[in-house]
Amino acid sequence: MNHRIYEDWLFDYLDPAGTMLEEQQSADLKRHLQTCPQCQDLSAALRKVEGELRRVPQAQPEPGFTMRWQARLQAEQALRHRRQSMAGLAFGVGIAFLLFGSLVILVLPWLAAPQVLFWTWLYRFFTLASYVDVLRDLLSPLLQAAVGALPVAGWVLAVGLVCELSVLWLVSFRLATNPRKV
């Protein structure tokens, strides 16, 4: 005999949230259970299991669970903060090494002939000075016109606005980067 169909009906029959059996199916199941010891045993075992599961109360943790959780959260946050600091430090050191290495590679050939280096940098310095001179000649009339165009109060307002925006940026940055505390 195929018991599987009766077993399925049995599970549905005993499960209040499961599929409702039709009247005919319930009647067939009851008839089958009266004659089949195997399914009788299964249904009895199932009832026992369900009773056992529903009887056992919820397990509860040892007292002080919340305090232990707070301590764990703080430890986790400290660890994450330390890891972030270490990562930042490692990144900085890496960049410093990279720059230092590049500098060494650039400077090494010049060390062989220092007088060439001296004259090259002297030439560059004077070239740069001449550029600055030309730039000053170009910008000074523009700056004079700009200063004249805006009243003193306007400049005070503009500088004040820039200062306020800087403070706002600093505060937002701190709020966004500071970890939450418990």
Add this chain to the structure above:
Amino acid sequence: MQDNQVLWLEKALQGDSQAFTWLVETYQRPVYNLCYRMLGNAEDAEDAAQETFLRAYKNLRRYDANRSFSTWLLSIAAHYCIDQMRRRRYQVVSVEDLPYADLPDPAPGVENSLRRKEEQRSVRALLESLEPTDRAAVVMYYWYDCSYQEIAEALSLTLSAVKSRLHRARRTMAVSWQEQPAAQPGETLLAERIVS
């Protein structure tokens, strides 16, 4: 959910950490119980429950306020425990080797204590016969009276998958119960009650 819990949840969502601590206080027992039933011992359950609340705290912004908060917490706990059980799959531990007297015993008296321990051992043996996801579904169904829909949402399953998993779990546990020598006598009497 009670009004004050809704308030704490709203405050916690706004970044109030003290409010989240109240939620930990409130939900510690159901979360711990799920972890305990899943993992089978108090030490692992404590660790898993703590980790559940940590994950919930970190991901609080992802919580959908239209869903039940307790179901969301149980979902995190269940997924974490399932992962833990899969990780230790190859570490074969017999139920006899696990300490079963590791829960604080609220019932005084030797007889009560022994009976409770025997119940805990028996339930643990039943749950141990199930695979992790089935075990989570059984715990949510029998201890928290979760509906099939809630279990499906918590375990990321379809409704039919939940039904078939519970079906299979019941069959497995019933067979496991039948194999226990002490469970045999008197069982047919219960079957007769269904028939009548």
